[in-house]
Amino acid sequence: MSRVDVVRAAPGDFETVLLRLLGASDARVADLFASTASTAPAAPAAPAAPTAPGGPDGAQPDRAITLRAIVASDAEGGYVVVESDFEDGVYPPLSDLSPATFVEECEIFEEFSARPMGGKPLNRVLVPPHAETDFPRLGTGPPVVEPGVRAPHVVAGQAFEFPVGPVRGVGQESLYMGLVTTGEEVLDLYLHQWHKHRGIERRVHGWPAERALFLVERAEGLSAVATAWAFCRAVERAAAVAVPAPVERTRAVALELERLYNHAAAVAALCQSTGLSVGQAQAEIALERLLRVNLAAAGHRYLFGTLAIGGVTRALDVSAVRALLPEAVAELRRVVRALRTTNSFLDRLEAAGTVPQETARGLGLVGPIARASGVEIDCRRDHPYGPYAEHPPEVRTRHSGDVLARMEVMAEEVEDSRRLIWDLTAAGLDSGCVPVPYGEPATGLGWCESPRGESLAWVSVDEEGRIERLRLRPASVRNWRAFDDAARARNVFTDVPIIEASFWLTVAGFAR
C-alpha cells in the first residue's frame, strides 16, 4: 500500500521543504490548494460580529489561508502533503518551481484572494466575470480586482482572434476557444472554461460525505467511478477504514469498464474529427455495446451510483460482463486495426498536436497524454491502491507525443483493461459496505487512475463526517493546460478538433 505523509512546515520553510522533496527523481507537485486557515487568529480586538464571507460592508478581507501542496514521488511510491499557514494572503510563487501549479494559483486567488509573491498576473480560470465581487466563495473572494492582477489578453500585429464557442458543435461541451491566427496556422490559443463552473467544492461544505458523493460523481460524469473512488478513499483514509479486498476488486472492475468505454469514445471522436464517417459509426457501435455491458453489469450506462463510502452499493453481474464484454472489445479492436491501416487517417494524426516530453513533465501531465509523450506514470502501478498491488497494469508508453501516439496508448490500454477485468473477476468479487465510524476531525487524500489520468481528492471531515473542505482534482484540471501548447505546435485550424479528440478531456472536470 502506498503511503501518505503529512508535513507541517512553518510559512518560511514551505518553499525549502518543497524544493527538497522535488529534488528527488520523478517527484512532481500533483496538486496545490488552499483552505481557510485552520488556526484562524482570534481577533478579540474587533468587536464587530463576524461578517459572512464576502459581505457587502467592504471590510478588509481575511486573507489567512492554509496552503497545501501534494507532492507525488512516482519512483518510490507515496504522496507527501506539505501544509503551511499564511496569514496575510501572500505565499511563495510555486509556479516558479513547478509551472504545473499556475492554474491552481489562479484558483486560489479567485477563491481566497491570496496571491503568489512577486505579483505575477493571473488568468481567469473558474469564476465568471459577472461574479467578480460578492458571490459566495470557499474563502473570502477578492473584493475588487485591482488593475494588473489579471493577465493581459493581447492579440497584436497581423494576428487576429478567431472566436469559437462557448456554444460549440453537437454534443460538445461549452468551451470558449480563442484561436489566434493570421489566417490558417494556429499561432496561439486561449481557453475559457469558466462558463460551466458549478462550484461543487463549495456546495458540499457541511454535507455528510455520503450525500456529497452524489455531486462528486457529477463533477466529471465520464469518470464518475474514478472521481468517486478517489473521494471514497479520501474519506475512508480520514476515518481509518479498510475496505475488504473483494469489494475493492468490484470497484476496480467498474473502473476498468469506465476506461474501456472512454477509450472507445475517444476513438469515435478521432474518426469524427477526421471526417471518417465509417470508422466513426463502427467505433460508436463498439461504444454503445460497452455502455450496454455497463448497464447489464451495474444497472447504469455510465456506472453512476456504483461506489459508496466504505464499499459498493451493488454487486456487479459478473456473468453478464464475461458474456458480453469480449464481443464489444473485439468490435473496438477491429475498428482500431482498420484505422491503423488507413493512410488518409494516419496522415492526419502523425506529428499533429505534439507534446514534447519536457512539456509533459513541466506541466505535470498525467494519464494517456503523459504516457504518449514518454512520461511513464500510472498511479495504479506507482501508488498501488485497492487490488492493483496484486494485479498491476502494464504501463504502455510512446515517445512521439503526437495524436497517433495517444491513440496507440489508448488502444493498448483497452487490451490491458480487458485482461484486468478477467483477472479481477477470476479472483472473486464481493459487494456491501463496511461501516465508517467518524470520530475525530480528520483529513484524507485519495487517488485513482481515471481514463484521463491521475484523479485526486483531498477531504477534511468533522467528527460527524460532514465535509469541511473538499478538493477535487480530476485529471482534466492537469491536462487541459497542455492543450494550447499542443495546438500551437505548427498546426492549422482543422487540426484543433483532432487534438481535442485525442486529449479526450472534459470541460466539466476542469470547471467543476
Place this chain on the structure above:
Amino acid sequence: MSGRSSDSTARPSGIGRVATPQPKAADAEIREVATSLAESVRSFRRSLHIRTVDTGSCAVCESEIRLLAAPHYDLHRLGFFFTPAPRHADLLLVTGPVARGMEVALRKTYDAMPDPKAVVAVGACPLGGVFAPDDWVHGNLDAVIPVDVFVPGCPPSPLALLHGLLLAVGRLGAKVTEDPFTATATPRPAADAPPPTKAVEVSQPAVAAEAASRSETT
C-alpha cells in the same frame, strides 16, 4: 397493437427496429407516440434541425446526444438533423443546470432561433434535480427560457431522448398552426414566458461584464 403484421405498414419507418434492452411496454408506447405525431412531423417535411447547448453538464448527457446519431439510434431516419447554426434550428436541446456563466450564450442562442421553436431540457440537471439554485447556477432551465419538453434521467438514454424529441415535434406542430406569422400578430401569450426571477436581473450586468472581460482578461 394487436396484430404486428397489420400495423407494420402504418408504423413510422424504423421505430420498431431499434434494438435495445428496453422493456416491450416502453417500446410500444414510443411507437404509439410516434404514430400519433406522424401528422406534425409531416408539416416539417421530415426535416427538423436541432441545436444543442451545454449549460454546465457533467459531459454524460453530451455523450448520449452524440450517440443519437450513432448506428443504434440514428435519428436521421426520423428526419432529425443536427445543425451548427441556431438560425437554422427548430429545436434546442439544453443540458446542464444552467450555470450563470452560460446564461448570456444560452439566451443569445434561443433568441437567434426563428419561430416557431421548441426547447427540450435534457436530463435531471435542467429539471432542477441536481443543483440547488444559487448565485452560481439557476438550477433549472425554465427559470431562464420557456421549456416545451423535459426529458428526465441522469443521463436520459438515447431512446428517451428520441421520445422527447418526438413529443417536442408535436408541440412545434401546434405552434405552426397557432402562429399567424404576420407582422401585426399579437405577441405570444405571456403565460409562455418565464416568471420574472433573479435570472432576468443578472443578465444585464453579465452582458456588460462579459464584454469587459473579453478585452482585458484571459
